[in-house]
Amino acid sequence: MSLNQVFRNPFSTASVSPGKIEFLFPKEMVIDDVAQNFSRNRHWAQIVGPHGSGKSTLAIAVANHLKSKFDSIVMMTLLGGNSLKRKFIFQPSNPRKTDKVLHVVDGLEKLSKFQRQLMLYHQKKLNLSHGHGFVFTTHRTWSQIPILFETSPDTVRFYKLVKKLHPTMPAPIIRQAFEKHRPNCREALMELYDVYESFCFASR
Amino acid sequence: MLRRINLFLRGRLFSGSNRRWWAGVAEASFAGFIFFLGVILFVASLTVAVIYGSPNGFFVSGYQLILQIVLALSLVCLGTYWIARLIWDFGVSADRRGALATRASELELVQDFRKPRTKLPAIPAERLPPRPGRKLKFRLQPSPRNVWGLLTSAAFSIVLTSTFTILLIIVINALQNRTSQWETGIQQSIGPSRLSSLPDVPWIAAVLSLPILAAAFWSIYLFIRQLLKLTGIGPTGLEVSAYPFQVGECYRFGISQTGRVRLKLLDVSLVCHEIATYDEGTDIRTENREVFSKRLFRRRGIMLRRGQAFYSEFQMQIPAGAMHSFKSSNNRIQWKIIVVAQAKNWPRLNRNFTVLVHPADETYQGTGNHVANPSLKSGPSRNSTNPVGF
Amino acid sequence: MSNDTDQISAIEASVIWKTEGKGGEDIGVHFFERRNQKSPASQTFQEPQKLSTLLPVSPLTYDGEIIKIRWCVRVRIFLEGGVQITEDCHFQLGKVVCPKELKRFSDLDESEIEKECGGVDSSGTLD
Numbered sequence: 001m002s003l004n005q006v007f008r009n010p011f012s013t014a015s016v017s018p019g020k021i022e023f024l025f026p027k028e029m030v031i032d033d034v035a036q037n038f039s040r041n042r043h044w045a046q047i048v049g050p051h052g053s054g055k056s057t058l059a060i061a062v063a064n065h066l067k068s069k070f071d072s073i074v075m076m077t078l079l080g081g082n083s084l085k086r087k088f089i090f091q092p093s094n095p096r097k098t099d100k101v102l103h104v105v106d107g108l109e110k111l112s113k114f115q116r117q118l119m120l121y122h123q124k125k126l127n128l129s130h131g132h133g134f135v136f137t138t139h140r141t142w143s144q145i146p147i148l149f150e151t152s153p154d155t156v157r158f159y160k161l162v163k164k165l166h167p168t169m170p171a172p173i174i175r176q177a178f179e180k181h182r183p184n185c186r187e188a189l190m191e192l193y194d195v196y197e198s199f200c201f202a203s204r
Numbered sequence: 205m206l207r208r209i210n211l212f213l214r215g216r217l218f219s220g221s222n223r224r225w226w227a228g229v230a231e232a233s234f235a236g237f238i239f240f241l242g243v244i245l246f247v248a249s250l251t252v253a254v255i256y257g258s259p260n261g262f263f264v265s266g267y268q269l270i271l272q273i274v275l276a277l278s279l280v281c282l283g284t285y286w287i288a289r290l291i292w293d294f295g296v297s298a299d300r301r302g303a304l305a306t307r308a309s310e311l312e313l314v315q316d317f318r319k320p321r322t323k324l325p326a327i328p329a330e331r332l333p334p335r336p337g338r339k340l341k342f343r344l345q346p347s348p349r350n351v352w353g354l355l356t357s358a359a360f361s362i363v364l365t366s367t368f369t370i371l372l373i374i375v376i377n378a379l380q381n382r383t384s385q386w387e388t389g390i391q392q393s394i395g396p397s398r399l400s401s402l403p404d405v406p407w408i409a410a411v412l413s414l415p416i417l418a419a420a421f422w423s424i425y426l427f428i429r430q431l432l433k434l435t436g437i438g439p440t441g442l443e444v445s446a447y448p449f450q451v452g453e454c455y456r457f458g459i460s461q462t463g464r465v466r467l468k469l470l471d472v473s474l475v476c477h478e479i480a481t482y483d484e485g486t487d488i489r490t491e492n493r494e495v496f497s498k499r500l501f502r503r504r505g506i507m508l509r510r511g512q513a514f515y516s517e518f519q520m521q522i523p524a525g526a527m528h529s530f531k532s533s534n535n536r537i538q539w540k541i542i543v544v545a546q547a548k549n550w551p552r553l554n555r556n557f558t559v560l561v562h563p564a565d566e567t568y569q570g571t572g573n574h575v576a577n578p579s580l581k582s583g584p585s586r587n588s589t590n591p592v593g594f
Numbered sequence: 595m596s597n598d599t600d601q602i603s604a605i606e607a608s609v610i611w612k613t614e615g616k617g618g619e620d621i622g623v624h625f626f627e628r629r630n631q632k633s634p635a636s637q638t639f640q641e642p643q644k645l646s647t648l649l650p651v652s653p654l655t656y657d658g659e660i661i662k663i664r665w666c667v668r669v670r671i672f673l674e675g676g677v678q679i680t681e682d683c684h685f686q687l688g689k690v691v692c693p694k695e696l697k698r699f700s701d702l703d704e705s706e707i708e709k710e711c712g713g714v715d716s717s718g719t720l721d
Contacts, residue, residue, distance in 0.1 A: 009662075013482045014619045056485055077486055107486030137485075186484050190491075193616060197659060201694050326611070326622060326653040476693070478661045480617030491616055493660050495693035525691035527656050534618035535661045563651050563688065 007200065010165040011193035016186070018056035019064075019089070022164070024157040034058070034149055035065045041146045043102070043133030044124070048141050049151030052184035055137035058149060059104045062135055063089060070133060071099035078107040100131050108138040120144060153178075153185050161185070162192060169196075232431045235290060239283025240365055240424065246276035247366040251373045291351070291434055328531035330448070330560055337443035339515070340458050344442045344541070347556040354434060357427040364420035371413040378406050433551045438463030438508070440543050440555050442472075448560035449539075452524035459501060461514045461545065471544040472501040474520060476527070479536040496526065500541075528563045602639045604630040606670040609647055611687075616660040624650060654688030 008015065015021070025031070038045050043066075047055045063073045073089040092099065103123070111119060120142075126132040136145060158178045162169050173195055181187035249272040334342035441460035449455060459472060476496035482489055501518045508514055522539075530537040539561045545553040609625035625647040631639075645667075656663040665687045671679040 008614060012614050012662075013616055014614055017483075051487075052484060077483070079486060079488075110486055190616060193660075201692070323650075324652045325624070325650050478658050478693075480615055480660045482616055482618050491660055495659050496696055523696055525689065526696055527658065527690045527693075528652060528654065530653050530656075530661075530663070532613055532620035532622065534620050535613045535615070537656075537658070537661060563654055 009193055009196050009200075011189050011196055015165065016189050019060040021057060021161065023054055023058040023061045024160055026154075026157070031061055031065050034062055038062055038066070038133075038135065038148055039069075041148070042127065043131075043135075044127050044145065045134075045148035046108070046136040046138055046142060046145040047149050047151065048138055048147055049149075050139060050183050052181075052186035052188075053151040053153050054185060055151050056104075056106050058151060059106065059135050059137050060089065062148070063102050063104050066102060066133070069100070070102040071095070073102045073104065075104045076106065078105065078110040080110040098130075100133075102133040102135070105134060105136045108136045108142065109140050116142075153183050155179075158185055158188065162189075165189075166192075166196065229428075229432065232287075232290065232428055235283055235286035236424065236428050236431065237283075238279055238286065240361065242276050242279025242281075242283055243362050243365055244369050245279060246273065247369045248373060249273050249276060251370050287431065290431065324562060326532055327529055327560070327562065328536075332558070334444070334447050337458070338441075340443035340445050340456060342444050342447045344444060344447070344557045344559065346440070346442075347540075347558050351434065354427070354430040357423055357430050361420065361423040361427050364416055364423050368413055368416045368420050371409045371416065374406055375410045375413065429551065433553070437461070437465055437467075437545055437547055437550065437553055438513075440545065441513075442541060442543065442557055448562050449522050450562045451522050451526050451528055451564040453565075454519055454521045456517060456519055457500065458515060458517045459543070461506070461508060463508045463547075465508055465547040465550065467506040467508065467514075467545055467547050468504065469544065469546040470501070470503045470506055470514075471499065472518075473542050473544075474498045474500055474522075475540050475542055477536075477538045477540065479538060481534045496523070498523075522561055524564070526561070529559075529561045601674045602671055603674045604628060604672040605639065605643065606668075606672070607643070607645050608668045608670075609645075609649070609665070610668055611653055611663055611665050614662040614664060615658065622653075649687060651688075654690050655686045656690050657692045659693055 023031075025034075047058055049055045060075070063075075067073065067090060072091045072095060075085075075087045075089050077085040077087075079085065089104070105123075108116065123132075123134050127134055135148065136142075141147060155175060155178055159171065159174050162174045169192065174192070177188040177191045177195070178185070181191065249269060253269055332345040332347070334344050337343040439462055441458075443458040443460070445456040446453075457472075459470070461467070461470060474497070475494055478493045478495050480491050480493075482491075500520050501516070503516065506514050527537055529539055539559050541557040541559055543555040543557070545555075547553075606626070606628045608623055608627070611622045611624065613620045625645070627645060629643065649665075653663050655665055664684055666682040666684045669681050669683070671681075673679070
């Protein structure tokens with residue numbers, strides 16, 4: 001047994017999961033714009049985009065940005081059927097029933113039409129009466145909810161993201177990984193995980 | 205002839221080590237034929253009952269219909285039982301049954317594998333504990349076969365065959381009506397102008413029945429093929445000198461193969477897989493990566509003879525420095541022994557034996573029963589300075 | 595850290611293993627201890643704190659292709675203002691080689707393995 005230096009693959013799930021990496025906006029746009037837009041919509045909006053394009057990452061970034069306006073933040077991942085995963089992103093030490101909660105509802109398209117209508121009806125009531133906030137992520141646009149942002153990653157932003165994770169990753173490899181999986185950044189990052197592993201082994 | 209009938213009644217004509225390759229095909233095909241004959245008879249009886257239904261009721265009544273339905277259901281049950289027995293017999297060979305009977309006293313040995321191993325955190329418990337072996341100490345159990353393909357193709361075949369039967373009866377019924385009315389018309393000297401009043405032939409049903417017949421044949425072919433894949437050749441037995449395995453240790457293996465075919469190839473490999481599950485947004489993905497593979501045994505041109513199982517022994521070493529079996533919520537490291545058998549005119553056969561590998565003895569003062577043959581323990585790899593062992 | 599010792603309200607120390615790689619992160623806690631000002635073991639946080647535990651034999655530290663297993667001592671310091679400081683100190687348990695190095699084993703000649711294991715007759719018989 002010995003103390004050792006640990007080299008973590010910068011593209012491992014623990015490093016690139018939503019909330020761990022920064023969402024990169026298109027030119028001349030910052031998180032403040034999105035957060036203001038969300039407040040204008042009375043904290044009721046949806047983020048639309050394809051698989052792996054950063055919807056959950058953006059939703060968590062918006063939620064964290066609005067931390068001061070809410071007492072707690074809950075991440076609710078819908079997994080299809082009747083199952084869901086609930087995780088507190090931020091929770092007060094002594095929660096009360098009157099607390100204002102910001103809900104991040106991930107994967108609205110997983111619900112059936114009936115389930116979705118029922119859930120949106122109850123959540124809209126909570127939104128209007130208790131001031132709870134709801135930010136939904138979805139692959140398809142739902143007419144009842146205003147659109148907050150439409151995610152569509154491009155090569156430049158993906159390149160910047162990778163450079164933040166691993167500054168020496170060669171540009172052609174980044175471009176190749178992105179083009180192969182476009183617009184699924186998550187899959188492209190998983191491919192770079194393997195590239196990094198082979199680099200590490202070769203350099204040993 | 206009497207002997208053949210006797211063997212048939214005992215269900216041994218096609219099974220066991222006397223099996224020829226065509227016998228397997230014939231048995232699976234015959235079981236499938238009985239099953240589908242029952243399905244066709246059942247659907248046909250009900251359809252005819254509806255078409256010729258009495259004005260007072262939905263179905264025609266009478267003993268004939270009841271008899272037909274009973275006969276049809278009997279054929280379905282017989283076919284299902286035969287197919288299930290084929291699959292079961294394949295997994296439990298006479299060889300293994302004999303070993304279980306003669307060495308039942310040793311069963312308490314294997315009960316230990318079911319107990320949780322608190323001394324070894326994050327090492328999975330044994331799902332399929334080994335049984336007592338015939339020649340070596342333990343006999344490994346193969347991973348359960350996937351029967352979903354067989355069930356899906358069976359369901360498709362039943363639906364398509366039933367649909368075709370119904371359409372065929374509708375067409376035959378319409379043609380019969382038309383013919384009988386035509387004959388009546390001729391007898392009554394009705395002119396050709398009256399022929400237009402004859403009932404129409406259901407052309408849509410007639411045209412639809414042809415592609416459905418083709419699809420039904422194709423699905424039945426797939427069903428028989430799946431069945432042969434599951435039951436083909438004979439059972440493979442894999443025995444080991446000690447179990448569970450430990451990193452760096454050598455083990456003696458015995459492989460037995462029954463059947464009556466000429467095997468083009470019999471291949472045994474040791475593989476290690478890393479299996480990681482991760483969330484991709486709201487989807488769950490699993491990645492399976494083979495990180496180690498080593499061929500342990502290969503033999504070409506094995507002639508399996510009547511009543512004689514092929515048996516061969518070989519040795520294996522779990523490489524020193526290798527990772528042990530591991531299981532947590534999202535990650536798994538799994539060791540497997542994969543047996544591949546290839547016979548002429550037969551689908552390639554793949555049998556997996558998931559095995560447990562424990563850490564090396566330097567760290568684990570375990571039960572002490574992990575090495576059965578002391579002569580095999582003398583490998584220098586554990587004391588080697590090279591971490592790989594060589 | 596020594597300047598803040600007066601403000602420390604509690605210290606939590608745990609010995610854990612965790613997985614990294616492509617799969618979701620799993621954590622196993624082998625040892626956990628919380629010490630506050632009233633704990634008999636703590637006396638005063640100005641002195642070095644010691645912990646001891648018997649490590650298990652599994653899971654061993656592993657640097658796989660898509661799965662990695664790390665062991666660490668995690669120390670969480672709770673300051674009186676509500677601030678937390680967390681520090682992980684990694685260590686290696688066991689000696690497992692990475693799979694790519696292990697692959698060399700699969701390239702070895704079968705006769706070499708026979709030599710390592712002792713000769714075993716592998717000729718096939720029909721019985």
